[in-house]
Amino acid sequence: EVAERLAWARSVAARSIDDHRESWDQAIARVQTSAHYAGLELEPQVGLGPLGADPNSGLEEVLDLRTHDQSAPLPQRVDGAWEVTEGMGVVFVLLPGGEHLMGSPESWPGSSVETEADEQPRHRVDLAPFLISKFELTQAQWIRMAGSNPSRYQPGSAELGGLQVSLVHPVDRVGTLQARRMLARYAMALPTEAQWEHAAAGGVEGPWFTGDTAASVEGYGNVRDAAS
Numbered sequence: 520e521v522a523e524r525l526a527w528a529r530s531v532a533a534r535s536i537d538d539h540r541e542s543w544d545q546a547i548a549r550v551q552t553s554a555h556y557a558g559l560e561l562e563p564q565v566g567l568g569p570l571g572a573d574p575n576s577g578l579e580e581v582l583d584l585r586t587h588d589q590s591a592p593l594p595q596r597v598d599g600a601w602e603v604t605e606g607m608g609v610v611f612v613l614l615p616g617g618e619h620l621m622g623s624p625e626s627w628p629g630s631s632v633e634t635e636a637d638e639q640p641r642h643r644v645d646l647a648p649f650l651i652s653k654f655e656l657t658q659a660q661w662i663r664m665a666g667s668n669p670s671r672y673q674p675g676s677a678e679l680g681g682l683q684v685s686l687v688h689p690v691d692r693v694g695t696l697q698a699r700r701m702l703a704r705y706a707m708a709l710p711t712e713a714q715w716e717h718a719a720a721g722g723v724e725g726p727w728f729t730g731d732t733a734a735s736v737e738g739y740g741n742v743r744d745a746a747s
């Protein structure tokens with residue numbers, strides 16, 4: 520493992536910067552002129568490869584090269600959305616940061632949602648631009664990173680209400696400390712509470728990014744684990 524990590528450290532700059540120079544130049548130009556980023560001066564990021572801007576959001580996306588299966592093709596978009604495969608590495612979205620209203624008010628206008636005391640008071644947080652994974656970490660990605668699969672829902676099983684589990688399903692049964700240690704080996708970290716909330720809100724103010732009622736989450740929320 521040490522030899523593999525050393526070999527990657529010696530070659531990562533060439534693999535991510537030199538081999539993708541033209542793509543980085545294009546990404547830098549897009550970010551510089553994008554209304555989303557307010558003139559952000561992006562620099563090439565060691566270990567990452569540009570994937571272009573999402574055709575729907577306009578936000579820039581990059582691929583973590585070390586978590587990608589080197590024998591697999593680069594990720595492909597199908598009708599504007601990524602086709603998540605077993606060989607796919609972690610895809611990050613570049614969020615512009617800025618001012619974020621963190622937490623919840625005592626009540627949401629026009630909504631019956633009740634908030635908890637530990638969600639208050641609502642306050643402003645300034646966030647620098649940051650990268651956050653577009654998807655939950657898959658079992659295949661965790662296996663490449665950690666060498667094992669701790670998930671309760673193993674590939675080939677049909678425990679999720681009859682849904683056939685595969686390696687593209689999210690890894691589960693990973694504790695916070697274990698996640699932090701493994702991510703640190705790959706120059707990653709868990710998002711802060713403010714970063715997560717800012718990303719999940721999607722620029723929308725309200726109890727849910729989909730609207731003011733619980734019914735609005737239908738078709739968006741991942742509540743499969745609540746199935747009987």
